[in-house]
Amino acid sequence: MPKLIDRDQRQQEIAEAVWRVIQRDGVGAVSVRDVAAEAGLSTGSLRHVFASKTELLAYSMRLVQERVLARVEAHLAVADPWERALAILDEFLPLDERRRSEMEVNLALIAEGPAHPMLTEIGLDAQRKLRTGCTRILAGLAREGLIASTCDLDAEAMRLHALIDGAAMHVLLGDTDTPQTAQRMIADHLRTLA
Amino acid sequence: MPKLIDRDQRQQEIAEAVWRVIQRDGVGAVSVRDVAAEAGLSTGSLRHVFASKTELLAYSMRLVQERVLARVEAHLAVADPWERALAILDEFLPLDERRRSEMEVNLALIAEGPAHPMLTEIGLDAQRKLRTGCTRILAGLAREGLIASTCDLDAEAMRLHALIDGAAMHVLLGDTDTPQTAQRMIADHLRTLA
DNA sequence: GCTATGCTAGCACACTCGTGCTAATATGGA
DNA sequence: TCCATATTAGCACGAGTGTGCTAGCATAGC
Numbered sequence: 001m002p003k004l005i006d007r008d009q010r011q012q013e014i015a016e017a018v019w020r021v022i023q024r025d026g027v028g029a030v031s032v033r034d035v036a037a038e039a040g041l042s043t044g045s046l047r048h049v050f051a052s053k054t055e056l057l058a059y060s061m062r063l064v065q066e067r068v069l070a071r072v073e074a075h076l077a078v079a080d081p082w083e084r085a086l087a088i089l090d091e092f093l094p095l096d097e098r099r100r101s102e103m104e105v106n107l108a109l110i111a112e113g114p115a116h117p118m119l120t121e122i123g124l125d126a127q128r129k130l131r132t133g134c135t136r137i138l139a140g141l142a143r144e145g146l147i148a149s150t151c152d153l154d155a156e157a158m159r160l161h162a163l164i165d166g167a168a169m170h171v172l173l174g175d176t177d178t179p180q181t182a183q184r185m186i187a188d189h190l191r192t193l194a
Numbered sequence: 195m196p197k198l199i200d201r202d203q204r205q206q207e208i209a210e211a212v213w214r215v216i217q218r219d220g221v222g223a224v225s226v227r228d229v230a231a232e233a234g235l236s237t238g239s240l241r242h243v244f245a246s247k248t249e250l251l252a253y254s255m256r257l258v259q260e261r262v263l264a265r266v267e268a269h270l271a272v273a274d275p276w277e278r279a280l281a282i283l284d285e286f287l288p289l290d291e292r293r294r295s296e297m298e299v300n301l302a303l304i305a306e307g308p309a310h311p312m313l314t315e316i317g318l319d320a321q322r323k324l325r326t327g328c329t330r331i332l333a334g335l336a337r338e339g340l341i342a343s344t345c346d347l348d349a350e351a352m353r354l355h356a357l358i359d360g361a362a363m364h365v366l367l368g369d370t371d372t373p374q375t376a377q378r379m380i381a382d383h384l385r386t387l388a
Numbered sequence: 389g390c391t392a393t394g395c396t397a398g399c400a401c402a403c404t405c406g407t408g409c410t411a412a413t414a415t416g417g418a
Numbered sequence: 419t420c421c422a423t424a425t426t427a428g429c430a431c432g433a434g435t436g437t438g439c440t441a442g443c444a445t446a447g448c
Contacts (some may be wrong), residue, residue, distance in 0.1 A: 002394040002445045026308025028222060031381075032436065042397045043437090053436065110367065111305030114220025120367070127368045159357065159369065159379055166360025167352075173304065173314075174321045177352065185353055196415045196424045225405060236427045247406065341396090 010049055010061060014039045018060040019105050026109035032056070054116045061109045061122045064102045066130075068092070075173070081144045085137045089186055092164050094129065094171050095179045103168055134160045138193075149192040156193065163189055204243055205253060208233045209384070212254040213299050221302035248310045255303045255316045258296045259323075262286070266327070275338045279331045283380055286324065286358050288365050289373045297362055328354045332387075341387040350387065357383055 017039035021030050032053055038044040050056040072091050078084035093098035108121070113120035135157040141147045168181040203349035215224050226247055230240040244250040266285050272278035300317070306315035329351040330377035335341045361376040 002443090004393080004394070004446085028306060029308045033434085044397050044439095045395070048395065049439075051437090072222055091260050095204070108305055111302055112222060113221045113367075114218075114323070124368055127364065128370060136430075155379065155382065158303070158361075158375065159383065161358030162364060162376075163353065164360070165363060166356030166358065169363065170321065171358060171360060174318055176322060176325055181352065182356075185349065185356070188349065189353065196413090196422080198416080198424070226407085227405080238409095238437060239426050241407075244423065245407095 007049065009091060012063060014041070014046060014049060015060040015063045017027075017058065019064075022105050022108050023101050026184060027112050030057070044070070052169055054118055057109060057112065057116055058118045058122060061106065061119055064106050065122070065126050067137055068102060069129075081140055082146055085190065086153070088137060089160075090183060091162060093168050093179060093182050100172065100179075106170070107172065107193070113171055130164070131157060131161050134158075134164070141190070141193075147190065151193060160189070197226065197329065201243065206249070206257060208235070208240060208243060209254040209257045212250065213258075213295060216299050216302050217267070217295050221306050230277060248312060251303060251306065251310055255313055258300050259320050261298060263323075264381045275334055276340055279335055280381055282327070282331060283354075283358060284377060285377050287362050287373060287380070289377060294366065294373075297366055301363070301366065304352070324358070325351060325355050328352075328358070334383070335387075345387060353379065354380075354383070 006045055014035065017035050018030060021034055021038050025034075030063065032043055032046060032088065035056065036043045046056075048058065068091055072088050075084060075087040075091070078087055092103075094103050104127070109119050110123040135153060138147065138153055138156050138160065142149045142153065144149075154173065164186065166183060167177065170177045171182050198324060200227060208229065210221055211229050212224060212244065214234050215228050219228075226237055229250065232239045240250075244253065262285055268284050269278060269281040269285070281311075285293065288297050300320070303313050305316065329347060332341065332347055332350050332354065335346065336343045336345075340378040358380065361371065364371045365373055365376050
């Protein structure tokens with residue numbers, strides 16, 4: 001047998017090259033050639049791992065979500081329910097460079113949906129997961145008596161979900177909101193549910 | 195003098211062709227050739243009106259915002275303050291096909307920002323206007339005593355703004371929320387400020 | 389050492405892109 | 419009527435696209 005590469009690691013390296021290209025030049029500038037060059041490979045080698053551009057983009061988008069999910073699961077160990085809730089929600093705000101780039105990539109790839117329908121599917125999956133995540137967070141807080149148990153959990157999850165994504169988008173795009181004000185807004189919002 | 199066209203009308207017709215292409219094939223598929231064909235023109239004629247693709251996209255984005263702004267201003271005549279507030283906010287939710295397509299176009303063009311920096315500028319301008327709009331709406335309601343006058347207007351405007359854009363995005367992308375549930379959520383949110 | 393094979397490099401093809409440019413057309417004013 | 423010119427049509431160019439394909443390389447197992 002000839003040389004064997006670590007396929008998973010290679011895929012992740014290429015996906016990270018995709019992220020860099022998206023951040024630097026925008027998703028419209030992502031080409032197989034550029035991504036290969038960014039990853040230090042030839043297009044032939046890249047295509048040995050990702051047969052098509054759609055596969056490449058789909059994997060890149062899924063990897064973002066996997067990384068976020070891993071960090072969220074790490075926060076499940078936080079003891080204090082209130083701190084735990086805020087720590088999890090913070091993973092969906094662009095509070096540092098890593099989270100910011102993850103969100104830029106995610107938004108850019110969602111916008112590319114019409115050209116690669118699989119991306120829409122992946123984005124939708126993430127959207128549904130975040131919604132049920134919001135529901136669970138609120139249910140947990142209600143169980144601990146930290147928010148009013150009378151409120152409509154589904155409606156409040158929808159509101160929290162819209163608030164998170166809207167705030168994240170405004171921080172990404174604009175100059176009016178900062179990561180800190182968004183973070184404070186989310187915390188204040190939860191407090192109003194008490 | 196030879197034949198004179200109505201430049202404004204021609205520009206609007208072309209911009210509407212851009213919208214249709216974006217809706218049908220995504221913003222990545224927008225090419226000068228396709229837009230010209232969609233508008234029933236040759237590329238030469240189109241370039242007589244829009245010298246570059248950037249100009250074409252910028253005008254198309256601005257026209258969306260102008261149309262929305264015109265409808266918002268029409269709602270200023272609504273007598274009842276509460277009804278007026280809801281009517282204005284409804285213009286930023288994809289409640290019908292027209293508003294839905296306007297928002298799809300707006301979101302798609304924002305995502306194209308890195309390739310055409312002017313689009314980012316235009317999107318930012320709209321974002322700032324909507325923010326001050328939210329502030330004014332809340333100030334108006336507070337003046338009428340319809341919401342608590344104790345609340346921090348700027349913070350509440352930020353929250354309302356995030357809520358609107360987040361809800362709109364979720365309706366556009368997903369299958370979990372409908373235009374109606376988003377509309378109800380916004381109204382319920384305002385009621386909690388009372 | 390030899391060979392089978394996973395891997396790499398990169399050319400080729402058919403296409404599309406934005407834009408510069410020219411020639412033809414048609415019409416309002418003199 | 420005739421001309422100046424706004425408008426139209428569309429070709430041409432160079433660049434860039436995704437993907438198919440082949441030839442070579444380097445190495446693990448025998």
